[in-house]
Amino acid sequence: MNKDFAFNHPVIRSSDYPNLGFGLGLRAPHYGEILETRPKDVDFFEIISENFIDAHGGYWQFLADLRHDYPVIMHGVSLNIGSPDPLDYEYLAKLKKLADFVDAPWFSDHLCWTGVNAHNTHDLLPLPYTEKTLEHIAARIKKVQDFMGREFIIENPSSYFEFAQSTIPEWEFLAELAEKTGCGVLLDVNNVFVSSFNHGFDAKTYIDAVPVEKIAQIHLAGHRNFGTHIIDTHDQQVVDEVWELYRYTIKSKGKISTMIEWDEQIPSFAELVAELDKAREVV
Amino acid sequence: MKLLADFHTAILKNNPEKIAPAIKAHPRLSPEQQFAIYADGYRIRLAQAVRSDYPALVAYLGDKVFDESALRYIEQNSPKSYNLDFYPHKFAEFLGNNSEDVFAVELAALESAIAEVFMLPDSEPLAPDALAKLSSEEFGEMILPLRKAAKLLSFSYDVNGWLNEQRAGNTRQLPEAANQFLLVYRHNNEVQRLPVSEAGFALLKELATGKTVSDALDLVINKTPDYSEEITTNLQNWFAQWLVSGVFAGQGICCG
Numbered sequence: 226m227n228k229d230f231a232f233n234h235p236v237i238r239s240s241d242y243p244n245l246g247f248g249l250g251l252r253a254p255h256y257g258e259i260l261e262t263r264p265k266d267v268d269f270f271e272i273i274s275e276n277f278i279d280a281h282g283g284y285w286q287f288l289a290d291l292r293h294d295y296p297v298i299m300h301g302v303s304l305n306i307g308s309p310d311p312l313d314y315e316y317l318a319k320l321k322k323l324a325d326f327v328d329a330p331w332f333s334d335h336l337c338w339t340g341v342n343a344h345n346t347h348d349l350l351p352l353p354y355t356e357k358t359l360e361h362i363a364a365r366i367k368k369v370q371d372f373m374g375r376e377f378i379i380e381n382p383s384s385y386f387e388f389a390q391s392t393i394p395e396w397e398f399l400a401e402l403a404e405k406t407g408c409g410v411l412l413d414v415n416n417v418f419v420s421s422f423n424h425g426f427d428a429k430t431y432i433d434a435v436p437v438e439k440i441a442q443i444h445l446a447g448h449r450n451f452g453t454h455i456i457d458t459h460d461q462q463v464v465d466e467v468w469e470l471y472r473y474t475i476k477s478k479g480k481i482s483t484m485i486e487w488d489e490q491i492p493s494f495a496e497l498v499a500e501l502d503k504a505r506e507v508v
Numbered sequence: 509m510k511l512l513a514d515f516h517t518a519i520l521k522n523n524p525e526k527i528a529p530a531i532k533a534h535p536r537l538s539p540e541q542q543f544a545i546y547a548d549g550y551r552i553r554l555a556q557a558v559r560s561d562y563p564a565l566v567a568y569l570g571d572k573v574f575d576e577s578a579l580r581y582i583e584q585n586s587p588k589s590y591n592l593d594f595y596p597h598k599f600a601e602f603l604g605n606n607s608e609d610v611f612a613v614e615l616a617a618l619e620s621a622i623a624e625v626f627m628l629p630d631s632e633p634l635a636p637d638a639l640a641k642l643s644s645e646e647f648g649e650m651i652l653p654l655r656k657a658a659k660l661l662s663f664s665y666d667v668n669g670w671l672n673e674q675r676a677g678n679t680r681q682l683p684e685a686a687n688q689f690l691l692v693y694r695h696n697n698e699v700q701r702l703p704v705s706e707a708g709f710a711l712l713k714e715l716a717t718g719k720t721v722s723d724a725l726d727l728v729i730n731k732t733p734d735y736s737e738e739i740t741t742n743l744q745n746w747f748a749q750w751l752v753s754g755v756f757a758g759q760g761i762c763c764g
Contacts, residue, residue: 283697303590309509
């Protein structure tokens with residue numbers, strides 16, 4: 226290597242993960258249309274793992290069919306990684322079976338907990354960000370990765386309160402977790418915006434703090450602003466401020482697999498693709 | 509991690525008292541208001557899940573009565589599974605223990621069965637010609653288990669007919685009381701509802717327990733001699749229909 230060149234030019238890091246392009250969350254109203262038309266303007270699909278792990282064979286046939294033409298990545302909501310409960314290995318075994326079946330490039334879940342004492346609120350509940358919590362979750366992520374034998378990436382959640390006992394900003398907590406465990410980050414740009422509004426931090430500070438090489442994927446989604454707070458609803462288009470934050474993210478981090486989540490009041494497939502095209506325009 | 513347990517309990521009890529002091533001060537919302545986003549969200553999410561499995565019951569009871577029942581169910585039953593799709597299945601049983609509206613309870617049982625059967629494990633159907641070359645003795649020794657995704661239901665109203673009409677967009681009055689027997693099962697990845705006679709229902713129930721065809725027939729006829737003529741007349745047609753419809757699982761086992 227030319228040492229002068231290396232000295233005079235800062236090293237620009239990029240994501241360690243392959244750029245899959247622009248994807249969509251796979252939702253039931255669109256199954257038929259997707260199988261029939263095999264849209265070329267969608268590069269990959271993300272499934273909600275829990276929608277399939279207990280589903281009958283017809284759904285698995287559908288996934289096999291889909292997998293033929295698209296990478297399929299898995300996004301979960303019930304890993305319960307922050308809980309004091311033991312890891313649920315029955316759930317993990319089902320997750321592994323599905324991941325092997327679709328040969329998912331990676332699987333993801335959230336930096337949160339969903340319940341204790343074997344109960345599940347089916348919500349992504351906030352955690353106290355402390356050294357103790359960091360150690361607890363890091364140890365569990367390592368166990369999950371060992372069990373699954375596949376890349377795990379963790380998503381920053383939207384949250385509606387912070388614990389007074391938290392001592393570490395969420396962005397530092399996330400970066401440290403990725404560093405300690407080797408897991409990747411699913412950077413939900415909408416969630417960064419939502420939480421920055423709700424808790425009064427600078428969204429760009431958050432984006433800047435997440436190491437680019439750890440970012441495997443980006444989520445974009447719509448939310449609802451109630452004036453006093455924002456709820457992450459996934460029921461409408463991505464708002465302008467989030468597009469702006471996405472633009473900032475791509476400018477500072479480079480091209481990263483990006484997808485749109487839309488889970489309530491799901492629009493036509495054409496409308497979803499149009500939303501995805503907006504992300505393409507940014508890049 | 510007592511903090512998380514306290515938070516969980518607060519959500520279930522919808523009472524922020526213990527958790528509010530642990531919530532960081534916010535310029536626009538009190539700790540109680542911040543907590544309510546989670547506590548309300550929990551109830552709304554579960555209510556939506558229950559509602560989605562019981563559309564006909566919602567149509568029959570109306571939004572207000574249904575939502576009140578669903579909320580009572582939610583307050584008394586915290587989800588345990590990682591899969592939210594399982595949560596509504598026990599709502600029919602809850603309604604059965606808490607409502608005197610027999611038609612509503614039966615309609616809930618049918619919709620619950622449909623939702624459960626949709627998710628029960630797969631099993632291959634017995635091939636329609638699997639019994640074709642058997643002698644009557646060999647047939648009698650066969651064990652013919654039902655598909656894994658199957659439930660036998662009996663009703664005192666024509667809930668199946670009411671459901672068909674409701675799904676077709678027709679409003680119907682409450683049907684007259686009338687015994688109805690139904691096999692709800694999954695075949696070709698779709699939930700089927702197969703009406704059967706009372707005697708046919710009794711026979712399928714015995715077959716489902718793993719008895720041979722002969723033993724099941726003997727038991728049913730001994731228990732209810734009135735069924736004898738109907739069974740003798742219809743047995744061949746029943747099995748022909750059940751085989752074509754994919755009612756039985758896998759290879760029938762001949763216990764010889």
